[in-house]
Amino acid sequence: MPADDPFRLLELPRRYSLTDGEMSAALRKAGMAWHPDRFALASAEERDHAEQRMADLNEAFEQLADPLHRIALLLELDAKNSTASPAFLMEMMEFREDLASAQDAGQNDKVISLLQQLGEDYQVRLDRLGEAAESVSQGQSTNATRESLGALFTEATYLRQSREELARQSRPTP
C-alpha cells in the first residue's frame, strides 16, 4: 500500500461500495482537523504543512470519488500495463465508422443512440469491475483472471474517454 493511499488518508475502509455521503463526510471530518483555516494563526511552517495536507486530502477525495480510480486502487490495475481484447478493438473501429457516417448523414437519432450505446458499454464493464473490486476488498477471491480484469479496465477507461471527447465535440459551438 503506497504511503499516500487515498483510503488511508481519508480514514475510509478499502471498499468499492463507498457512498458519496460516506466519502464527503470523511473529507469534512478530515477538513475540520486539517484545513489551513484551523492553522491561520500558527507558524508559517505549520500552515504550509496544513496546506499540503489538505491538498492531499482534496486530491484523495477526487480520486476516490471516481469509481474507476477506486477500482484501479483496489485491484492494483493500470491502464498502461493492460491491453484491450482484439474483439473490443474491432468493435470500437466499427463504432467510429458508424458514428462518422451517421454524423455525415445528419442522422441525429442514430448519433444519440450510438452515444447511449457507448455509455451502456462503459457501465457494463464498470459494474463487472466493481463486483470484482468489492470481492477483493472483502478478502474474497474473484473468478476473473488478472488479464481479463486488466482488459476490462483498459476498455472502460477507453470508453469513458471516448464518451467525454465526443460529448465535448457535440457541444454546440458558440
Added chain:
Amino acid sequence: MIELPIYGQDNTLPAAEEGPILGIDLGTTHSLVAVFQHGRPRVLTDEQGDPLLPSVVAYPEQASHNQPSAVGREAREQASTNPTRTIHSVKRLIGRSLKDLGHELATLPYQLASAEDNDGVRIVLGDLHLTAEEVSSHILTACRERAAAALKMAPQSLQRAVITVPAYFDDAQRQATRTAARLAGLEVLRLVGEPTAAALAYGLDKREQAKIVVYDLGGGTFDISVLELADGVFRVLSTAGDTHLGGDDFDRVIMVDCAEEIRRLHGFDALADPESRTKLRQIAEQVKKTLSVQEETEFRFSHAASETEYQRKIDWRMFQRWIAPLVQRTLDHTALALKDAGLRPEDIDEVVLVGGSTRVPLVKAAVAQFFGRPAHDELDPDQVVALGAAIQAGILGGAVRDALLLDVTPLSLGIVTADGTVSRVIERNASIPAQAKEGFTTYVDGQTAIKFTVVQGEREMAADNRTLGEFELRGIPSMPAGLPQVAVQFLLDANGMLQVKAKEQSSGIEAKIEIAPKHGLTDEQVETMLQEAWDHADQDLELRRRAEVKSRLDQVMIAVTKHLEQAKTSLGESEWQRLQEAYEDAQAIDEQTTVEGIRGRLDELEQAANPLAQLLMNDVAMEAVRDQKVSDLLDK
C-alpha cells in the same frame, strides 16, 4: 468625527496586545467592520451608533501626497461643497484597467489616467494621482480606526482582517483589494465572496445540500448569485447583476416625479439647481425609508428664492408604481442567473436578502413571489455580509470550531505548451487547497531551459486566457529533445495563491515561483507608497486635522449663510451682532491660521448660531431633531 489615522506609526509604538481579526465588508456605497466576540459576530458602530461607514473619501485642495481630508460620513457630508475632490464608489475601479472600464468611464465625475508601467487606473485630482488601491486603503484605515475606538484598543493591535469581495471579482481585483489592505496596515487572512459570507451569516453552511440564491440590492449595485452547497463546500454556480442599479435609483424616481410637479406648479426647475437637487434627493431618500415602515408620508420642499412651497402626500402605492420597472429589472437578472446555473426558481432551497434596498416591501414581496418562498430577512440586510466576514474571522481565529468554509477555485489554471494551447493542470471548481503534477519535456535538442507561462481561464488558446506569471527552469543538462523529464507541481492554497515548482528529474534542478498577477501594483510600488506615507506621517496628521476642522467650519458657514436674512430680522440685536462677528472671524481664516485657531472660531460660530437654530427649530418637529447638531438643523 472620525479620527484620522496615521501611517507608519505602528512600528514606533510598543507591541500592543493583539486584537481580534476584523471582518470587513468593503462595499461600493458603504463599508462595515465586524468582529467575532463572546460567541457571536457583532458589527461595530461609530460613536453615534451608525454601523455604516460611507465608502467616500475626500482629498484636500492643495494635496502634495495622498492623505485624505475626510473619510466616511464626513466625506459624504462635504461632498456637495467639494465635488471634484470627493471620491465615491472606488470599488468600481479597483483592479481594473482603462480598457476593462469601457463605458463605465463616462459615468465617473473625475478624470482617470493609466500609468505607463502598469495598466491599473489612476484617479486624477489636479496634481494628485491616486490609485484605486490607495483610496480603498483609506476606507479600510477608517474601518480599522472605527474598530479600535469601538473595542477601546490601539489601532496597531488590529492588524489582521477577513475582507469580502463580490463573487465575480477576478484575480486582479482580488489582488488589488489585498494591496489596499496592505497599504492600510492590514494583513488579509482571507478574501471571502460576498454571497458566501451572507450564507455563512445565516448558518446555511450547516446544511448538507442546498441551492442558495443571494439577492443583493445595495445603494448603487445589484448582484445576484446562485450558490450550490454540497457537503459543506460552497460553489458559485452563476452570477449576474447590474453595476448601476440600486436604492439610489429608487430615490431618483421619487425625486424626478416630485421635481416634475414642482416645475409644473411653481415654475421652478429644482433639478437644474445643484443645491436644490441635493436637497430633493435627501428628501426623496427619507420618503423611501419612511415608506418601508409606514403607508404614507409627505414630501416637503421649500425654496426661498423662487418662493416655492411644495407639499405632497406620497403613499406606498405610488412608490410601488414608480419602482416597479426597476424591481422587474432585478428579477430579469435573477432569471438570467438561474438559467446560467441550469436551475428553475423552484429548485432553490434558500433565498437570502442582502443590501439596504431589500428593506423595501415591494422588493421583498417580488423576490418571494419569484421563488415561491419567503426570503431570509431575519438579519439586518446591511450587516449580513459583514457578519459573515466576522464568522470567518472567528473560524480563522479559532473561536469558531464547528464551522469551516470550504472553497473552490473559480477558474482553471494551466501551463502554456509549445504550440500555444493550454495544458490545464487544476480544473475550475476544484476544492482548494488543490494540487496537481504534470510532466513536461524539451522540444529542441540540447535545450537547457524551459520557460513556463501560467495562465488562468477556461479557453483553449493561451492568448485568450489571463496570464498570471512566467518563470524559467534553467540548467537542464543538454540532452536530445524529449528526454529531460520535468515535473511541475502546482499548489493552490486556501487563499487562492498559487505556488508552482518545477523539477528536472535526472539532474534534480528546481525552480519555483509564487504567482502574483502582473496586473496591479508591484511590490516595489507598494513599498514606495508605504515609505512615503511613513515620511509624511507627522505632516499628514497636522494637515488632516486642519482639513477636518476646516471642512466642519465650512459646513456651518454655508448653513448660516442660507439663513442670514431670517437671522437679521428675527434675532435680537446682541445675538445678531455676535453671529455677525463670529461669521466674519470665520471668513478671515487663511493658510496661516493654526488648527487651534480654526477650532476656536468653529466653536464660537456654532454657539453664536445657536439662537438662530432655536428659531428654525420651531418649524421642525422637536422630537425628531433633539439630538442633532446646530449645523444639521441649519441645513434643514
